[in-house]
Amino acid sequence: MTPRIKICGLRDVASAKATAVLGADAIGLVFYEPSPRHVSINVAHEIVAALPPLVSTVGLFVDADPALVEGVLRTLPLDLLQFHGDEPPEYCRAFGRPYIKAVRVKPGLDLLELADRYADARGLLCDAYSSAAPGGTGERFDWQLLPDNLPMPLILSGGLRPENVGEACRTVRPWAVDVSSGVESSRGVKDLALVGRFIAAVRQAG
Numbered sequence: 001m002t003p004r005i006k007i008c009g010l011r012d013v014a015s016a017k018a019t020a021v022l023g024a025d026a027i028g029l030v031f032y033e034p035s036p037r038h039v040s041i042n043v044a045h046e047i048v049a050a051l052p053p054l055v056s057t058v059g060l061f062v063d064a065d066p067a068l069v070e071g072v073l074r075t076l077p078l079d080l081l082q083f084h085g086d087e088p089p090e091y092c093r094a095f096g097r098p099y100i101k102a103v104r105v106k107p108g109l110d111l112l113e114l115a116d117r118y119a120d121a122r123g124l125l126c127d128a129y130s131s132a133a134p135g136g137t138g139e140r141f142d143w144q145l146l147p148d149n150l151p152m153p154l155i156l157s158g159g160l161r162p163e164n165v166g167e168a169c170r171t172v173r174p175w176a177v178d179v180s181s182g183v184e185s186s187r188g189v190k191d192l193a194l195v196g197r198f199i200a201a202v203r204q205a206g
């Protein structure tokens, strides 16, 4: 089955619409101020309102004050929450919304144990561990560290680009792939040609 595609870190209406038209299944909106991809609630609103139907919107948070998450949820009809920090399971489920848990993979991390802890998550987003930032670093991790019996959908992330995502899909067989830096011309600026090439490479890998 062809993996679903999430493009993360859209910050303007035109790029978000174009990304959807190019075939992205989901758009990530970053509500984490230190990120170069941070989006205000107002702009997020405009993006969500402009998207065509059947494109999912994912709100991304990193160890956020629950009041921020609740504030966003009060005004934005997001489809999914993505928790990208060290949020415990009780925090993730407290909002009563479907969520995915991001984990930053490095040797020694027990992904099966994490899948058990976050059993009510809709999926585990496996990103690269980096000391530089919690995510969006463009760094890859060793895909051999992924178990082949993860009991929930695997969203593969971390350093994916048009040039390596086909190999990633064929090797890992993830439920979905997620990308940010690999489809940017500079930090936080999406390049639609790269988005198109990324999506085509995923579809080609089947």
Ligand SMILES: O=C(O)c1ccccc1NCC(=O)[C@H](O)[C@H](O)COP(=O)(O)O
Binding pocket: 008, 009, 028, 030, 032, 035, 036, 037, 060, 062, 084, 127, 133, 134, 135, 136, 137, 138, 139, 157, 158, 159, 160, 178, 179, 180, 181, 182
């Ligand atoms: O994108 C960010 O700036 C970001 C910052 C802090 C936490 C998470 C962040 N992004 C989360 C994503 O879903 C990215 O797509 C994922 O980390 C992969 O990023 P990249 O390796 O740059 O493709």
